Each structure stands twice: as C-alpha cells, then as structure tokens.
Amino acid sequence: MQPTELPDDASLTTSGYNSDSQGRILLLACGALAREILDLKRRNGWDHMALTCLPAILHVHPEKITQAVQEAIEKHREDYDQIFVVYADCGTGGLLEKACTELGVEMVKGPHCYSFFEGNQAFEARGEDETTAFYLTDFLARQFDAFVWKPLGLDRHPELRDMYFGNYTKLVYQAQIDDPNLTARARDCADRMGLEFERRFTGYGDLETTLAEWANRKP
Known part of the structure; x- marks a missing residue:
C-alpha cells in the first residue's frame, strides 16, 4: 500500500489525534520524511502522535536546520507532553544534536537519512x-x-x-x-x-x- 499522498517538501501539521492513552507526542520532522511518517502512523494506529514538518529545502542550507528546529521546539513545547525530532545530523556537524540535548529532546540516531533508512549498523x-x-x-x-x-x-x-x-x-x-x-x-x-x-x-x-x-x- 502506498503512503499517504501529500505535496513534497511540505510544511504541515497533522492534528485530530487521540491523546487519551499515551500522552500528547509531537514529531518534529524534515519535510522529506513526511510521506513515510504519515504512512507509519496510519499503519500502526499511532493516533496520539502529531506531525509537523519543516521544509525539506533546508537541506540545501544545512547551516539553517539547527535554528529552525530550535525555534519549532520552543513554539510547540507547551502544547505537547513530549517532542521528538525526526532529523539525523543532516550536515549540521553535531550542532543539531547539541541543541536537542540542551533542549531535552531526543532525535533520530545517525549521520543522515541514507544511514537510518538502511539501518545505521x-x-x-x-x-x-x-x-x-x-x-x-x-x-x-x-x-x-x-x-x-x-x-x-x-x-x-x-x-x-x-x-x-x-x-x-x-x-x-x-x-x-x-x-x-x-x-x-x-x-x-x-x-x-x-x-x-x-x-x-x-x-x-x-x-x-x-x-x-x-x-x-x-x-
């Protein structure tokens, strides 16, 4: 079955999720992963997880990713019990990981999506x-x-x-x-x-x- 269709490089938020059982979770993700994440949410019934995506075009300017993620975390922090960052390092030279650690949020492990799609090991x-x-x-x-x-x-x-x-x-x-x-x-x-x-x-x-x-x- 094909993943949910949506425009590539989307900046989006999905809402209407059910937070009754496991707390309100936000996935803050790269827009290049939107289709895949929405497909996994649908297939697994992860209705308690909301998704917001930053534009995938940020990868053309990786020096801008860390600040964009920081600003999005601060924007959404009060609305969710947990925020997880669906980025790997993505050319930030460790700066994104450092920022996530300082902000107390977890991110996907690996240097880039090619690694975690294949499996980092x-x-x-x-x-x-x-x-x-x-x-x-x-x-x-x-x-x-x-x-x-x-x-x-x-x-x-x-x-x-x-x-x-x-x-x-x-x-x-x-x-x-x-x-x-x-x-x-x-x-x-x-x-x-x-x-x-x-x-x-x-x-x-x-x-x-x-x-x-x-x-x-x-x-």
Whole structure:
C-alpha cells in the first residue's frame, strides 16, 4: 500500500489525534520524511502522535536546520507532553544534536537519512566500500531536479556534470516502497549523472523502529 499522498517538501501539521492513552507526542520532522511518517502512523494506529514538518529545502542550507528546529521546539513545547525530532545530523556537524540535548529532546540516531533508512549498523558496516556512492531515497527520486540538478546549475550548464560527479562510481537508490515508477526515475537519474545504478529495498529501516519506540514512550 502506498503512503499517504501529500505535496513534497511540505510544511504541515497533522492534528485530530487521540491523546487519551499515551500522552500528547509531537514529531518534529524534515519535510522529506513526511510521506513515510504519515504512512507509519496510519499503519500502526499511532493516533496520539502529531506531525509537523519543516521544509525539506533546508537541506540545501544545512547551516539553517539547527535554528529552525530550535525555534519549532520552543513554539510547540507547551502544547505537547513530549517532542521528538525526526532529523539525523543532516550536515549540521553535531550542532543539531547539541541543541536537542540542551533542549531535552531526543532525535533520530545517525549521520543522515541514507544511514537510518538502511539501518545505521548496516550502513556503517559498508564503510569504505561506499565512499564513491551517491544515494537517492524515494523523496529524492521524486525531487531530483529540485534538490540536486537545479541547485547545482546542471539544468543550465550540463557540461559541469563530470566536475560534480566525476568521483562517484554508482548511484544507490534506497527504495522505501516498491514502486516501479520511482525505480525508473531513479535509474534515469543515474543515467543523467553517468553512474552505474543499484537499487536496494530498505523499507523504513531505523526510522520505523525509532518511531515505534517513541510511540510507546511514557512521558
């Protein structure tokens, strides 16, 4: 079954949840994870968990992520019993983790979503074998032009492709769902980049297990 449909890079809040049994929980998440989180909430009946997302485009400017998360936590803190941050480090150089620790909130473990989708232990075990891999998730397969091709100027200067991607040897598509259309789009991205293509079905990986733990966490 496909995850809930919504615009990519959404800034949204879902409400109307049932907080009778386990306390009011807010998931403060990256917009690139909205589809996956909503699907997990629906499938598991986590009606006591609300979701608000910051724009995924923040990943183009990772230096802005920490402040945006801090401001969102302060904005919502009085309305919830618990707040969990659904970001990994995401290029913040440890600053997001430091801020979350100071604010007393927990975040997803891992350096980035590629790691926690595959499973942090499995991703780390690949180590040096993956140093020349470029990763796509379902979100990036959908939003490749907006988040990769155009920000790098390759829509205007395709001759720069090898300068950006010359040190990569393959594109690894980490599929969260089985969707032939997304696989075709990811393969096309690899062709445009001049890279070998590899598809790995990861499902939701450590994202799912982390949210499951949080869903049962007592305030």
